[in-house]
Amino acid sequence: MPERRAEVTSLTGVDRLVVLAARLLAAPRAHVVLADDLRAAPAAVPVPGPLDEPDREHLAGPDAEPLGRLVLAAGAPLVLPDATADPRSADLSCVRAGEVAAYLGVPLVSESGRVLGALGVLDAAPRAWTEQDCHLLEHLVTLVVADVELAELSAARDDTRMMGRLAVAASGIGTFDWDLSSGVFDGDLRMLELHGTNRTDFGRTAEAFEELVHPEDRSRVREALGEAVRTCGDYAADFRVQLSDGSVRWITARGRALAGPEHTPSRVLGAVFDTTAAHAGEVRLTRVLEAMPTAFFQLSPDWRFSYVNAEAERVLQKSREQLNDAVIWELFPAAIGNDFETHYRGAMQSGHPTMFEAYYPPPLDAWYEVRAWPHSDGLAVYFNDITSRRHSDALLDEAVRRSELLAGVSDALTGTLDAEKAVARLARLLVPELADWCLVTLVKDGPADWRQRLEDVGWWHADPDMLPIVERYAAARIPALSDESFVAQALGGAQPVLIHRDATLAISRVLSSEDARELLRALAPSSGMVVPLRGRGRTVGLVSAFRGAERGGFSEDDQRTMREIATRAGLAIDNARLYGEQRALAEGLQRSLLTAPPEPEHLEIAVRYEPAGQAAQVGGDWYDAFVQRDGGTVAVIGDVVGHDIAAAAAMGQLRSLLRGIAVHTGAGPAEVLQGVDQAMDTLDLGTTATAIVARIEQTPAEVAARTARLRWSSAGHPPPVLIQRDGTVAVLAPEEPNLLLGFAPDVERVDAEVVLGRGDVVLLYTDGLVEERDEGIDESIERLAETLGDLTDLGLEEGCDELLARMRPERREDDVALLVIRLR
Numbered sequence: 162m163p164e165r166r167a168e169v170t171s172l173t174g175v176d177r178l179v180v181l182a183a184r185l186l187a188a189p190r191a192h193v194v195l196a197d198d199l200r201a202a203p204a205a206v207p208v209p210g211p212l213d214e215p216d217r218e219h220l221a222g223p224d225a226e227p228l229g230r231l232v233l234a235a236g237a238p239l240v241l242p243d244a245t246a247d248p249r250s251a252d253l254s255c256v257r258a259g260e261v262a263a264y265l266g267v268p269l270v271s272e273s274g275r276v277l278g279a280l281g282v283l284d285a286a287p288r289a290w291t292e293q294d295c296h297l298l299e300h301l302v303t304l305v306v307a308d309v310e311l312a313e314l315s316a317a318r319d320d321t322r323m324m325g326r327l328a329v330a331a332s333g334i335g336t337f338d339w340d341l342s343s344g345v346f347d348g349d350l351r352m353l354e355l356h357g358t359n360r361t362d363f364g365r366t367a368e369a370f371e372e373l374v375h376p377e378d379r380s381r382v383r384e385a386l387g388e389a390v391r392t393c394g395d396y397a398a399d400f401r402v403q404l405s406d407g408s409v410r411w412i413t414a415r416g417r418a419l420a421g422p423e424h425t426p427s428r429v430l431g432a433v434f435d436t437t438a439a440h441a442g443e444v445r446l447t448r449v450l451e452a453m454p455t456a457f458f459q460l461s462p463d464w465r466f467s468y469v470n471a472e473a474e475r476v477l478q479k480s481r482e483q484l485n486d487a488v489i490w491e492l493f494p495a496a497i498g499n500d501f502e503t504h505y506r507g508a509m510q511s512g513h514p515t516m517f518e519a520y521y522p523p524p525l526d527a528w529y530e531v532r533a534w535p536h537s538d539g540l541a542v543y544f545n546d547i548t549s550r551r552h553s554d555a556l557l558d559e560a561v562r563r564s565e566l567l568a569g570v571s572d573a574l575t576g577t578l579d580a581e582k583a584v585a586r587l588a589r590l591l592v593p594e595l596a597d598w599c600l601v602t603l604v605k606d607g608p609a610d611w612r613q614r615l616e617d618v619g620w621w622h623a624d625p626d627m628l629p630i631v632e633r634y635a636a637a638r639i640p641a642l643s644d645e646s647f648v649a650q651a652l653g654g655a656q657p658v659l660i661h662r663d664a665t666l667a668i669s670r671v672l673s674s675e676d677a678r679e680l681l682r683a684l685a686p687s688s689g690m691v692v693p694l695r696g697r698g699r700t701v702g703l704v705s706a707f708r709g710a711e712r713g714g715f716s717e718d719d720q721r722t723m724r725e726i727a728t729r730a731g732l733a734i735d736n737a738r739l740y741g742e743q744r745a746l747a748e749g750l751q752r753s754l755l756t757a758p759p760e761p762e763h764l765e766i767a768v769r770y771e772p773a774g775q776a777a778q779v780g781g782d783w784y785d786a787f788v789q790r791d792g793g794t795v796a797v798i799g800d801v802v803g804h805d806i807a808a809a810a811a812m813g814q815l816r817s818l819l820r821g822i823a824v825h826t827g828a829g830p831a832e833v834l835q836g837v838d839q840a841m842d843t844l845d846l847g848t849t850a851t852a853i854v855a856r857i858e859q860t861p862a863e864v865a866a867r868t869a870r871l872r873w874s875s876a877g878h879p880p881p882v883l884i885q886r887d888g889t890v891a892v893l894a895p896e897e898p899n900l901l902l903g904f905a906p907d908v909e910r911v912d913a914e915v916v917l918g919r920g921d922v923v924l925l926y927t928d929g930l931v932e933e934r935d936e937g938i939d940e941s942i943e944r945l946a947e948t949l950g951d952l953t954d955l956g957l958e959e960g961c962d963e964l965l966a967r968m969r970p971e972r973r974e975d976d977v978a979l980l981v982i983r984l985r
Contacts, residue, residue: 173900175305175308175309175312178280178304178305178308179191179192179280181301182282182297182298182301183278183282184534184536184541185297185543186265186282186294186297186298186792187286187514187516187532187533187534188265188282188283188284189283189285189470189514189930190223190225190282190283190284191280191282191283192225192226192229192280192281192283193229193269193278193279193280193281193283193305193309194226194228194229194230194232194233194278194279194281195269195277195278195309196233196276196277196278196400197386200503201628202673203428208583209716215916218235218329221544223255223260223261223283224254224255225255225260225261225264225281225283227254227255228241228244228250228253228255228264228266228281228283229266229278229279229281230279231249231250231266232266232267232268232281233268233278233279234435235268236268236270236276237268237557238265238266238267238268238295238298239265239266239267239279239281239445239738240265240290240295241264241265242263242287242288242289242290243262243263243287243352244256244261244262244263244287245262245287250264251505259281259285260285261284261285261286261678262282262284262286262288263283263284263286263287263288263290264281264282264283265281265282265290265294265295265298265562266279266280266281266282266298266433267279267281267295267298267299267302268302269302269306269309270302270306271303271306271310277306277309277310277313278309278656279440280298280301280302280305281298282298289546290602293455293545297455298765300742305833310449311402312523317635322732324412325736330341331615333351333434333435334351334433334434335348335349335350335351335352335353335354335355335432335433335434336348336349336351336352336430336431336432336433337349337352337370337416337429337430337431337432337433338428338429338430339367339386339430340427340428340431341390341426341427341428341429341630341916342421342427342428344364344366344367344547345366346365346366346367346369346432346542347365348368348370349362350548352433355402355410355433355434355435356370356373356402356412356433357373357402357403357405357410358373358403367386370790371383373387373402374400374401374402374408374783375400375401375402375403376403377401378400378401381398381400382398382400382414385397385398386398386429389416389417389418389429390418390426390429391426393417393418393419393420393425393426394417394418395413395415395416395417395418396416396417396429396431397414397415397416398413398414398420399411399412399413399436400412400414405593409437410437411435411436412433412434412436413433413434413436414431414432414433415431415432415433416429416430416431416432417429417430417431451470451471452467454472455472455543455544455545456472456473456475456476456477456542456543456544456545456546457468457469457470457472457473457540457542457543458470458473458477458484458542458543459539459540459541459542460489460505460539460540460541460542461538461539462509462538462539463488464488464489464490465487465488465489466484466485466486466487466489467485467486467538467539468485469481471483476525476527476529476544476546477493477525478524478525479492486846488504489610490502493521495521495522496521499519499521500519501519501521501531501948502968504517504519504531504533505533505540505542505703508533508534508535508540509535509539509540511535512534512535513535514530514532514535515533515534516530516531516532516533517530517531517549518530518531518547519531522768527546527548527550528547528548528550528551529544529545529546529547530544530545530547531543531544532544532821540642562594563718563722566590566594566595566722566726569590580927583628583866586619587619587704587726587730588600588601588620588621589618589619589621591621591704591726592621592622592623593623594800595706595715595719595722595723595726596706596707596708597622597623597624597686597707597708597709597712598620598621598622598623598627598631598684598686598706598707599620599621599704599705599706600617600619600620600623600631600634600635600638600704600705600742601617601618601619601702601703601704601705602617602618602619602639602648602703602704602705603615603616603617603701603734604700604701604702604703605651609803611649611652612639612640612642615639615648615652615703616639617635617638617639619672620632620635622684627684630680630683632944633680633750634677634680634681634684635859637674637677637680638674638677638680638681639670639674639678640674641672641674641677641678642671642672642673642789643671643672643673645669645671646668646672647660647667647668647689647691647705648691648703648705650691651691651692651693651700651703652693652700652703654693655693655695655700656693657690657691657692657693657720657723657727658690658692659689659690659692659715659720659722660686660689661714662687662688662714663687663771664686664687664688664689664707665681665682665684665685665686665687668681668686669681669682671919684707685709685710686707686708687707687708687709687710687712687713687714688707688708688713688714688715689705689706689707689708690705690715690720690723691703691705691706691919692704692705692706692723692724692726692727693727693731694727694730694734695727695728695731696731696732696733696734696735696738699735700731701731701734701735701738702730702731702734704723704726704727704730705954706723719943747957756785758784758786758980759786759787759788759794761788763859763864763869763983763984763985764794764857764982764983764984764985765795765957765982765983766786766958766980766981766982766983767957767958767961767979767980767981768784768786768978768979768980768981769962769965769977769978769979770782770783770784770976770978770979771929771965771969771976771977772848772976773929773976780800780801780803780805780808780809780812780975780976781799781800781802781803781808781809781811781812781850782799782800782801782812782927782929782975782976782977782978783797783798783799783800783801783812783815783816783978784796784797784798784799784925784978784980785799785819785820786980787818787820787823787824789823789824789827789856790824790827791827793856793857793858794821794826794856794857795830795833795854795855795856796854796855796856796857796923796925796980796982797816797852797853797854797855797980798852798853798878798925798926798927798978798980799815799816799850799851799852799853799878799978800850800851800852800878800928800978801815801848801849801850802848802849802850803848808848811846811848811850812850814844814846815837815841815846815848815850815852815902818837818841818844819833819837819852819854822836822837822840823854829856829872829874829912830853830854830855830856830872830874830912831854831911831912832910833854833874833909834852834854834874834876834902834910835906835908835909835910837852837902837908838902838903838905838906838908838910840905841902841903841906842903842906844846848903849901849902849903849904850876850901850902850903851875851876851877851878851879851901851928852875852876852902853873853874853875853876853878853881853925854873854874855866855871855872855873855881855923855925856871856872856873857869857870857871857917857984858870858872859984865920867919867984868916868917868918868919868984869916869917869984870915870916870917871914871915871916871917871923871982872912872913872914872915873893873912873913873914874899874910874911874912874913875895875899875913876900876901876902876910877898877899877901877902877928878898878927878930879927879931879938879942880892880893880894880895880942881893881923881924881925882923882924882926882945882946883915883917883921883922883923883924884921884922884923884924884949884950884953885918885920885921886918886919886920886921886948888953890946890947890949890950891946892942892946893913893915893923895913896913917984918984919984919985920984921983921984922957922960922981922982922983923935923982923983924949924979924980924981925979925980925981925982926945926977926978926979926980927971927975927976927977927978928975929975929976929977929978930945930964930965930968930969930977930979931945931968932975944968945968947968948964948968949964952964955979957981957983960981961979961981964979965977965979
């Protein structure tokens with residue numbers, strides 16, 4: 162509202178507070194927007210008054226009055242970290258134009274509760290306003306309200322009185338003339354009035370003038386006048402006058418000493434004016450800064466402290482007398498080369514505010530959040546001690562890291578059911594998070610000599626160059642351990658054994674081998690701990706963790722974390738051991754039911770059986786190959802429904818039935834399957850199964866031609882796959898689906914036939930090879946065919962292993978049987 166800007170000249174106090182708001186919040190702009198019902202008061206406070214040009218920058222700028230109007234309408238603080246994204250402000254012209262991107266405003270509320278206006282700071286970039294930013298702005302509101310109310314009262318006076326005040330203000334400058342030759346010090350009426358005297362009472366001498374100056378300022382005024390006379394130069398002084406009513410008036414004097422005919426000083430001419438209001442504003446600003454809970458100081462362009470508030474004294478642990486006029490780099494040398502120097506100098510050179518967090522070493526020994534902004538008088542800085550917050554953040558980060566470590570340990574240990582693999586993985590997880598290097602030991606059942614039951618199966622070092630030394634130490638240390646060793650102590654108890662200091666010396670004393678002692682000295686542990694890994698009522702392993710002198714000993718948190726890891730690792734190792742025992746038992750049972758294939762001259766046969774991933778679920782998959790009385794070779798693959806011991810037992814019965822019927826009758830595949838189906842019904846086996854019976858036959862003519870015929874019949878089993886010598890892969894799917902064994906004993910079964918050439922391969926398999934939860938059986942068989950196409954150049958045994966590795970990269974929930982036949 163340009164037509165009202167001329168009325169702002171009386172609000173220099175508001176101007177200064179607006180500038181202070183911008184400085185304290187490191188914002189490039191600030192403004193005051195006043196309510197429309199304030200008489201003769203501006204709608205916005207721009208740039209008037211005796212402000213320096215850099216200070217004017219805080220007041221000038223975009224027409225952001227609508228943002229202030231939002232605060233007025235709400236009567237509450239308005240916080241806009243991103244004005245472009247907030248529906249309340251996104252459509253305002255100053256926001257659309259990109260002039261304002263962030264805004265923080267608070268209402269100006271009088272004691273009577275009347276909303277007089279809004280004080281706000283603006284930024285051209287999005288910004289996250291903090292709670293402290295809002296508090297700082299609210300702290301200035303009382304002072305702004307006082308000045309605004311004063312402006313309103315002044316504006317409400319009648320025109321005659323206002324014209325009178327303007328007339329007085331127009332003639333408000335007084336003058337003085339000091340004749341050095343006669344000693345007469347004279348002044349006009351305004352000058353005498355400002356000094357609280359009159360022509361009758363004033364003695365018209367320099368001494369009489371000096372008597373009018375406040376006692377605390379006299380020496381300073383005397384020196385200023387004396388210097389002007391001595392140099393025949395300018396005179397400048399700001400001083401106080403004690404008035405008769407006890408109040409104090411600030412006077413600003415400016416003048417010059419003039420030379421006479423003999424080129425020596427002859428008189429001093431000057432002017433004086435009342436600056437009480439300006440000084441009162443500065444006093445109020447000082448009170449605000451002193452009351453702030455945030456440390457604040459000002460640096461001059463030559464890096465000297467020019468002002469510090471009370472909080473800065475406390476935080477910097479130095480008095481104002483020590484700080485004022487001292488060079489910051491001399492008083493705080495640790496700031497040189499630190500983030501403090503980098504950011505302070507960068508702000509002074511660029512002219513842009515900066516915000517950062519940095520650590521200052523002892524004697525302060527604290528972390529600080531710092532905001533610094535340059536201006537015409539140097540650099541203004543306010544900062545908070547955030548050591549406690551950083552400490553809390555560090556503790557939280559440490560807790561997160563430890564939680565991640567524990568989760569990683571659990572994942573690593575439960576990711577395998579092999580005890581030795583589980584233990585070996587543990588070493589890499591503990592280094593370097595908890596130790597500089599460590600050894601993980603498996604405790605086995607066996608001899609009475611405890612050393613013979615120990616095996617170091619995992620080790621790691623934070624320094625890769627030291628890893629070979631740890632490996633050699635692991636090979637040498639167990640035979641060298643004495644009965645008094647820390648390992649023996651941990652093995653015989655349930656609690657960790659700690660070595661707080663001088664670990665190299667302490668461990669060397671309980672080693673009987675000089676080679677082991679020499680390797681230990683190379684590793685140079687300073688502290689260590691040996692933690693037993695407890696399973697179900699027994700110690701199944703040990704972790705020996707060590708740290709060097711630079712890192713210090715194990716804290717209480719370290720020990721708690723290590724005990725938690727030991728508990729998880731002990732149970733995981735015990736589970737892995739139990740799994741191994743059960744798996745070995747179950748797999749032995751399963752394999753006892755499977756026999757080695759025959760070795761006919763014209764055929765090469767390879768078989769594989771891989772159990773499911775769970776210990777006791779051996780299942781009902783089986784393979785078989787044998788020669789009938791007429792010389793024909795029979796190959797069988799089958800799968801009894803189920804994944805348990807009962808399925809394995811049923812598989813043994815079916816395998817025996819099928820083998821017996823095929824050998825006794827000499828029948829073909831379809832007839833054999835029909836006989837097995839009828840026998841299952843007669844014997845009431847109460848189970849179902851899928852199977853393929855295949856017979857490889859040769860006539861003399863086929864022998865001469867180096868070919869053979871594969872005749873087979875399927876009972877609901879996945880189809881065979883033919884891999885021809887030229888690499889062609891074909892799935893031998895039956896024309897019609899065949900019923901599983903155990904459903905209808907009288908169902909008619911048929912044979913299928915294919916001619917095999919020299920080098921052709923036939924693969925029979927169970928569904929565990931191809932079944933995927935998220936994949937259809939047809940897609941899985943197609944993937945199997947593609948995989949087999951890549952393996953045509955491999956030998957039969959090697960091809961079986963590679964096929965299992967590719968089709969079953971991880972343990973599955975189902976077991977797998979393979980039978981592969983190649984025509985020689």
